Amino acid sequence: MLNIGIVGAGNRGIRCYGIHIMKEKRDVARIVAISDPDKKRLAVAKQVLCLNDDDIYTDTEKMLDKKGLDAVIITSPDYTHRDIAIAAFERGLDVLCEKPLALTVDDCDEILKAQEKSGKILCVGFVLRYNNFYRKMYEIVNVEKKIGRLIMAGGFDSVSTGSQYFFHGWWRLRRNSGGLLVQKATHSIDILNWIIGSRASRVYGEGGLAVFGGNEPDDKVCSSCSKRFDCPEALLDKNISWDYGEASITMEVEDKCVFAKEIDVYDHEILTINYENHVKAFFVESQFTPDYKREFWFIGDRAKIYGIDPYIVSAADNRKPYIEIVYRHTREKEIVPVTLAPGGHGGGDPGLVDDFLRCCLTRDKVLADGIAGRESIAICAGGEKSIETGKIVYLR
Numbered sequence: 548m549l550n551i552g553i554v555g556a557g558n559r560g561i562r563c564y565g566i567h568i569m570k571e572k573r574d575v576a577r578i579v580a581i582s583d584p585d586k587k588r589l590a591v592a593k594q595v596l597c598l599n600d601d602d603i604y605t606d607t608e609k610m611l612d613k614k615g616l617d618a619v620i621i622t623s624p625d626y627t628h629r630d631i632a633i634a635a636f637e638r639g640l641d642v643l644c645e646k647p648l649a650l651t652v653d654d655c656d657e658i659l660k661a662q663e664k665s666g667k668i669l670c671v672g673f674v675l676r677y678n679n680f681y682r683k684m685y686e687i688v689n690v691e692k693k694i695g696r697l698i699m700a701g702g703f704d705s706v707s708t709g710s711q712y713f714f715h716g717w718w719r720l721r722r723n724s725g726g727l728l729v730q731k732a733t734h735s736i737d738i739l740n741w742i743i744g745s746r747a748s749r750v751y752g753e754g755g756l757a758v759f760g761g762n763e764p765d766d767k768v769c770s771s772c773s774k775r776f777d778c779p780e781a782l783l784d785k786n787i788s789w790d791y792g793e794a795s796i797t798m799e800v801e802d803k804c805v806f807a808k809e810i811d812v813y814d815h816e817i818l819t820i821n822y823e824n825h826v827k828a829f830f831v832e833s834q835f836t837p838d839y840k841r842e843f844w845f846i847g848d849r850a851k852i853y854g855i856d857p858y859i860v861s862a863a864d865n866r867k868p869y870i871e872i873v874y875r876h877t878r879e880k881e882i883v884p885v886t887l888a889p890g891g892h893g894g895g896d897p898g899l900v901d902d903f904l905r906c907c908l909t910r911d912k913v914l915a916d917g918i919a920g921r922e923s924i925a926i927c928a929g930g931e932k933s934i935e936t937g938k939i940v941y942l943r
């Protein structure tokens with residue numbers, strides 16, 4: 548039986564991982580501690596996860612010292628990941644750290660150093676690797692080798708949630724999130740890295756802030772704004788719905804004005820990435836599309852794949868991922884069926900936790916490891932820097 552501590556009593560900590568472990572993994576793991584500086588959140592955690600008073604901590608360091616702890620799941624905001632992951636390894640704990648692993652490559656390397664020294668497991672929250680849509684694309688390219696020699700690739704993240712939460716909350720400041728390539732695109736960049744099967748050697752980016760940001764006061768909030776019923780970006784209900792986790796548990800998000808002066812992350816980015824195995828890739832992210840979906844292209848010398856994972860287009864839409872392969876010499880089109888497993892992120896959320904818990908028990912290697920976390924941040928943070936400086940960023 549693994550004794551698990553959760554860092555962060557928020558959406559991921561309680562609604563996603565906490566509930567899953569409590570309900571579905573009770574034969575192998577139990578939650579014995581949770582930390583959060585926010586006492587209101589801790590009260591929810593205590594009730595939902597059936598914890599005692601001495602299982603809840605406002606001080607994460609103290610929680611990490613709890614006797615008998617085997618592993619921690621870090622779901623606190625991005626800027627806290629580095630210090631907490633290192634502190635956990637120093638105490639000999641296995642770690643599942645939410646994405647992004649850290650805000651910079653140097654910080655990722657510090658975490659990896661601490662992990663190596665401890666000999667413990669590091670799993671990163673790349674839930675998409677555990678979703679059948681992405682697994683199938685990986686298999687087509689790397690196992691079935693249907694497209695021949697991979698030469699080009701691309702990814703496009705349409706993110707409709709810019710005005711739903713990213714620009715209303717802590718994510719909107721680079722010092723908190725590292726920018727939205729680091730915070731959000733790290734998932735899709737990891738999928739490119741995984742399927743391409745190589746490290747990136749350089750990245751070049753273009754981007755900017757075109758829809759969000761502005762001159763409004765930093766402390767202005769929608770709930771007390773006189774324009775809230777006319778502003779299309781206003782957050783009228785702070786209890787937004789999420790595409791993962793236990794729907795009956797509501798959690799408030801911040802409702803700061805999306806036109807505030809302090810906003811310093813980009814809302815659209817385009818990257819070109821060159822890999823050590825000579826594959827060339829593009830990546831596009833927009834925070835102001837009407838739809839929410841991820842699209843990928845992989846082009847080899849025999850065939851081309853297009854795949855789309857449209858998980859929130861409108862509430863009425865069913866989530867139906869689609870993969871097609873078109874063969875160059877015959878022009879034949881093959882549509883590849885994909886069935887998603889239950890659970891958030893198309894089964895990726897439970898898949899990730901299950902792999903982590905299994906590896907904690909067997910000492911096997913996790914699929915979404917720390918190196919993957921680091922290599923994705925190399926491209927994302929490099930992309931942010933390239934947009935800022937207008938220069939190519941060399942990663943090796």
Ligand SMILES: NC(=O)c1ccc[n+]([C@@H]2O[C@H](COP(=O)([O-])OP(=O)(O)OC[C@H]3O[C@@H](n4cnc5c(N)ncnc54)[C@H](O)[C@@H]3O)[C@@H](O)[C@H]2O)c1
Nearest residue numbers: 555556557558559582583585607622623624625645646672
């Ligand atoms: N893998 C995914 O698909 C996915 C999806 C969403 C979010 N995330 C990541 O999960 C993490 C949490 O996101 P969320 O949506 O649950 O955010 P959230 O704001 O709902 O929860 C974060 C919680 O951490 C608490 N916290 C802040 N500092 C802390 C500290 N030092 N120690 C302990 N707790 C602390 C906050 O009070 C808050 O309750 C972020 O890193 C985010 O990038 C991953």
